[in-house]
Structure formats: structure tokens, C-alpha cells
Amino acid sequence: MVGHSQGESGLARTRDGRQLHHMRLQGPAGSPTVVFEGGLAASRSYWALVQLEVAQWANAVVYDRSGLGRSPADPRPRPLRRLAEDLGDLLDHLGPGPFVLVGHSWGGPVVRIAAAADPGRIAGLVLVDPTDESCELLFARSVRRAERIGQVGSALLARLGLLGRTFRWMTDELPADARADMVAEGFTVEAIRTRAAELGSVVPDLRALLDHPVDLAEVPLTVISAGQTSTGINATALAAITEAHAFRARQSAHGRHVCARESGHMVPITDPEIIVEEIRRLVVA
Template sequence: MTLSGGRAVESGGLHGTLYATAGPQAGGGQRPAYVLLHGIGVSHRYLSRLHRELARDADVYSFDLPGFGGTPRPPRQLQAADYAAFVLGAMAAERPGTFVVVGHSMGSQFAVEAALQAPDRVTAVVLMGPVVDAARRSVPRQAAALTRDAMFSESPGANSIVFTDYFRAGPRWYLTELPVMMAYAMEDRLAGVAQPVLVLRGARDPVARLPWCRRLAAAARNGAVAEVAGQGHVFQHTAAGVAAAAISSWVRAPDGFGVTA
């Protein structure tokens, strides 16, 4: 499921694709804005349903990040901070003002780095299915969790998008970035984020388990955790309406947000 109107963007010598849905706010001015960041190996496609749901009431920007979704391969391994800098540079050229950054899986690492790099622009952070669980910090354990998720928690359509994107990214770039994902100190980096943070997971997700998500919410200065019932790791695709409602409700009132969705 691909969004229309994607266009090439460049920042800091890196190249990606941006998909933007923006409109005027009633009474003038800008609408709220979300920036959606995908995880390792995939693209904007598994975020497209969430993009459309959030775009009912907000401006939404989704990326195919450098090296993924058919974009040019960078000449070197990129760190999470490099991806964040690319997104912030592209957004500076695209839209003045502030936004909420929403990252899924490895994209949650990019979201944290964006919040740290641009506290004046990033107003809040949503971590969907964040990785890597500190209690399972090994490639075999992560692979086993992803396999269980694909077999027992995801729809055929979600699996088709994810595995097609893995094929497009190719094993070389995936394996180049995998050590970056595995080594990222999420709890330590998250402790420096001053903005409100929502940790959102599918209740059947074996990758981002509830104890880990609770630890992340506790590590944040102003953190909350919520679950989307009956869903796996890719809940933003399989339950996009519920995910969008949870995110937008929390953004409107982060201090009074509940613990389930």
C-alpha cells in the first residue's frame, strides 16, 4: 500500500523519499503535524494506513529513509543520529514549525534522536513497538521474536508488505544497519528526552514486550505506555484507526492518558 505523491529529498548528502499530506487549518494557520519513521528493512508502505488516518486532522509526513524503500544506498553505515539528522534537515526545508515524531521498531530509535537533536521542533515522541529489548539483546532472539510475530500475530497483507520491502532493501544494507539497531542504548538515550513520550505496542507483540515498554516509559521524564488489543508488532497497519486514535488522544492530553487502547 503506497502513498501517492512521493518525491525525492536530500539532506546532508543523503537521499530519501518524502510523502506529505498537508492542508489548511480551519480558521487559518497550520494544522498539527506528525512525522512517521519506519524501521529497519522496510519503507513508508506499512505506515501508509496510519498516515491516512492521522491526516484526517493533521499534516502528516512519511519517509522512505536512505537505503530503504528503493532509495539510494548511503556510502557508509549510518547511526540512528544520522537518520534523525536527515529527517530534521528534510523537514526544515519542507515545513516550518513543530511536529510530533512517531517511530516504529528501529524507527523509534530515530525518533528519540530527533527529539534530542531538535527539542525546539519536536513537541512529543511516540515509540511504536520499540526495539531492542535489553533482556533479549541478541540477533537470534530478535529473529525468533520477529518470526513468531509474522507467523501468529500478523495478517498476510502485513507480512507481504514487510517481506517485499526486506527484499527491496537487500541483505547487504540490512546487515549493515542491523548492528546499529542492536547496539543502540534506548533507555540511556530516552532518559535525556524532555518531551512527553508515549510507548505504544500491540498486545500480542513478542518483539516489544510489555515489561520492556514499561521500562522505557519509566526511563522517560514524562512517559506513558499503552497497548492496542489483539495486535502484533505491525499494529499501525493492521489496526490503523485504533492506533491513530490512541496517538491523537494522547497528543491532545498526554497527562491524562490511560494505559490501554
């Protein structure tokens, strides 16, 4: 029987006993392990295009945060530090490393915090159009209002079974099995409920990062910025976000800032090649 394009499934246990579902594609013997962290409400499936390429020269692991994909929901609140602790528990399960962590959107601060907790096992970070606390725009009331409207709208569409239709442009690009998984798991009421839980502490989470910055100055780092506007991100916002990304790259002694010029926010779908190339720079150095 032919296996799944995203590899073999497994379960990692968190420090408080929850289970995290992950899928692993085995790379060449002795290669580093690349672990992918998604954005809000994003399960493992949307990394498929990147993961398949990376697995040619590294171990490539995708996983579902609690309440997404095949990982049971977390009964406790979901602040950023808890998400990062879960990622750390997954890394413990996978072995000693070295690891390259790749985080998209809200996954960006998740991987930064997880890396800072044990930088000795981290070979590098790739942040893909990440949320960054240095972008003042993220604290604006208009952003919170847009989040609330988006949450209400997504919840309604999920209850009606229509949410997936708005993302056909994205799921149609995936391998058939990853597409089927994402259609079945990614647009449910449960996934949107998890999104609400993670959104619940965004502002205090970002302020905490401003007040207590994580030290990753010696960790090789690439920040990839979207080059095109997206839903909810106009030209003014795009410029502010890109400036914050450039700042983040400068905080590393080995920092690099690149732009996915033809891509909006969903870079893992619309320009997977640029992510693959930046991971390769860190792994095949």
C-alpha cells in the same frame, strides 16, 4: 488524474548530499506535521492505514530511509545516530514544525534521538512497540543468533523473489497503490542489504543509549506495546519488552503507556486505530 493515496512525492537532501524520498498528505491549514519512521527494512508504504486517517486533521509525512523504497542507498555505515541525523535533515526540509514523530520498532530510538537534538520543534512522540535499550533481553546472544538466521533466510527468499509472499497477510491490508509500492520495493535484495547495514551496529547503538541517555522528560510521549506474541517474540520476551516500554513512558513527565491488546508487533497494520488515537491525543489537545 487521481493522486496517490499517500500524497505527493518529494525529495529532501541530507547534510552530505543524499536524497530521501518522502510523501506528504496535506492536513488542515496551520495543523502540526506528523512524521512517521519505520522499523528495520520498512519503507513508507506500511504506514498507509495510519497516515490516511491522521491526514484528516494534521499534515502526515512518510519517507524512505536511505536504501529503502525510493531513497538511494547510503555508501557509509548506518548506525542509529546517522539514521537520526537523516530524520533531522528531513524535518529541516519540511519546515519549522511543530512535529509529532511516530516511530515503530527500530524507528523508536531513531525518533527519540532526533527529537532530543532539537526538542523545541517537537510537540510529541508516539513510540509503537519500539526497540528499547532498557530491555536486557535485546543484548542476549540468542537474539543476535535469531537476527543472523532471519537475515540469511530473508536474503535467500529475496534473491528467489519469494520474500513478499511471506508478508501477503500484511500487504493485502493496504490501499491498492501502497500495496503495489510495497510489493515492488519492500522485499528486494537491496532492502535486505540495507537491513543488514542497520543491524550491524545494534548492540553498540543500544549500549550508547544506556551510557548516554537522551533527555526527553518534558516531551509528551506515548508508548504503545503489542499485546500478542509474534514471530520471534514469545510470551517471556513479550513481558520483558512490555516492562521496558512502561519504564520508557515513566521517563517523561507527560508519559503514557497503552497496550494494543489484540495486536502483535506489526501494530501499524493490525491495529492502526490505536496509533491514530494516540497521535490525535497529542495533535488535537
